[in-house]
Amino acid sequence: MAKRGWRVALGALSHRLGHRSEWIAAALLMSRGYQVLGFRLKTRAGEIDILARRGRTLAVVEVKRRATMDLALAALSAKQYDRLLAAGRAVLRQRPSLAGHLLRIDMVALAPGRLPRHRRGIGRSGGSGRDT
Numbered sequence: 001m002a003k004r005g006w007r008v009a010l011g012a013l014s015h016r017l018g019h020r021s022e023w024i025a026a027a028l029l030m031s032r033g034y035q036v037l038g039f040r041l042k043t044r045a046g047e048i049d050i051l052a053r054r055g056r057t058l059a060v061v062e063v064k065r066r067a068t069m070d071l072a073l074a075a076l077s078a079k080q081y082d083r084l085l086a087a088g089r090a091v092l093r094q095r096p097s098l099a100g101h102l103l104r105i106d107m108v109a110l111a112p113g114r115l116p117r118h119r120r121g122i123g124r125s126g127g128s129g130r131d132t
Helices: 002-031 069-073 078-094
Strands: 035-043 046-054 057-065 102-110 117-120
Touching: 002 035, 002 046, 002 057, 002 102, 002 117, 035 078, 046 078, 057 069, 057 078, 069 102, 069 117, 078 102
Parallel strands: 057 102
Antiparallel strands: 035 046, 046 057, 102 117
């Protein structure tokens, strides 16, 4: 029973850190001219951490917090990328006001003691994005 309590406490801590990381990522995006349209949006394809737009670009933003920045930047799998792309396409279909926007998959990576990094236009392998 004690082990279960430990797991519950760890899960609660991870949940809080995840939400805090999403707020930090949103503040970073807003400071760079993005309008945050939503947090934790659920679609049939999966959940979008942050949906943001700047101009005619609609960014599906995955937030990753890990022990090191390298681990955070490498944390997006090809399967997750495909899920994010499908979720972003679903949002575009469901929201006529976003018609004509260019869909892009971004990532905000966070690690203790480091400034957050916004990687724009990441590829299916999680790499090839531009940091801002």
